[in-house]
Amino acid sequence: MRxxxxxxxxxxxxxxxxxAAKAWALGSLQYYETLQPIPALAPLFQLTLISNTGxxxxxxxxxxxxxxxxxxxxxxxxxxxxxxxxxxxRLAPFATGLVIGGALGNVLDRxxxxxxxxxxxxxxxxxxxxxxxxxxxxxxxxVLLIIAESIWRSRRN
Numbered sequence: 001m002r003x004x005x006x007x008x009x010x011x012x013x014x015x016x017x018x019x020a021a022k023a024w025a026l027g028s029l030q031y032y033e034t035l036q037p038i039p040a041l042a043p044l045f046q047l048t049l050i051s052n053t054g055x056x057x058x059x060x061x062x063x064x065x066x067x068x069x070x071x072x073x074x075x076x077x078x079x080x081x082x083x084x085x086x087x088x089x090r091l092a093p094f095a096t097g098l099v100i101g102g103a104l105g106n107v108l109d110r111x112x113x114x115x116x117x118x119x120x121x122x123x124x125x126x127x128x129x130x131x132x133x134x135x136x137x138x139x140x141x142x143v144l145l146i147i148a149e150s151i152w153r154s155r156r157n
Contacts, residue, residue, distance in 0.1 A: 002087070002093075003082065003085060003087060003089065003092070003093040004082070004093070006093035006094050006097065007082060007093040007094070007096055007097040007100070008097065009097065010093070010094045010095075010096075010097025010098050010101060011097040011098075011100045011101040011104065012101065013097075013101065014097065014098050014100075014101025014102050014104075014105065014134075014135070014138040014142075015101040015102075015104045015105045015108070015135075017134055018101070018102065018105035018133060018134040018135040018138065019105055019108060021119075021133070021134045022105075022109065022117040022119070022133060022134075025047065025049050025117060025119040026049070026117060029047065029048075029049035029119065030049065031049050031050065031051065032048065032049065032050065033048070033049060034046050034047065034048045034121070035047040035048075043123050043125060044122065044123060044124065045120075045121070045122060045123075046121045046123070047119050047120065047121060048119060048121040048131055049117070049118075049119045050118050050119070050131050051113070051115040051116070051117065051118070052115055052116040052117075052118045052131075053114070053115045053116075067110070068107060068110045068111070071103045071104075071106060071107050071110075072107065074099075074103055075100050075103050075104065075107075078096050078099060078100055079100070081096075082096055089149065089153075090149065091145045091146070091148065091149040092146060092149055094145065095141075095142040095143070095144075095145035095146045095149065096142065096146065097142070098138040098139070098141055098142030098145070099138070099139050099142035099143060099146070101135075101138055102134075102135040102136065102137070102138035102139035102142065103135070103139060104135075105133070105134070105135030105138070106133075106135045106136070109135075116133065116135075117133060118131040118132055118133050118136075119131065119133060120132050120133060120134070120137070
């Protein structure tokens with residue numbers, strides 16, 4: 001029961017913070033407007049509101065409905081896999097909750113807006129420019145924590 005409560009808490013926290021941040025971005029920025037909250041970090045870090053109909057990095061912009069279905073399938077698969085997670089797993093329930101909460105945050109965007117709201121803009125001039133959101137960050141952090149726990153468990157055994 002403990003692992004399910006941890007998963008639920010992380011899921012709710014990730015989705016709620018993501019949705020609150022997106023609501024702030026929608027209320028504070030116009031589409032394609034850029035805000036530099038820390039001028040010393042510009043252009044490496046800034047806020048730029050965009051709509052993303054595709055996957056991460058705007059890949060396949062015409063496949064938004066496909067990504068909605070894929071996200072729901074991934075959420076279902078992760079929930080099913082939690083049943084097999086060891087009861088003494090330390091990070092897996094929290095990490096899985098982050099992944100599901102992040103996926104759910106983006107699913108909610110697709111259902112409510114028809115696209116995902118992105119606004120966190122990282123840029124290395126002439127190398128990469130990426131606009132993402134806190135749901136994406138929760139997913140990445142969750143996956144990294146799952147990998148870390150997997151490595152830790154394999155070294156322990």
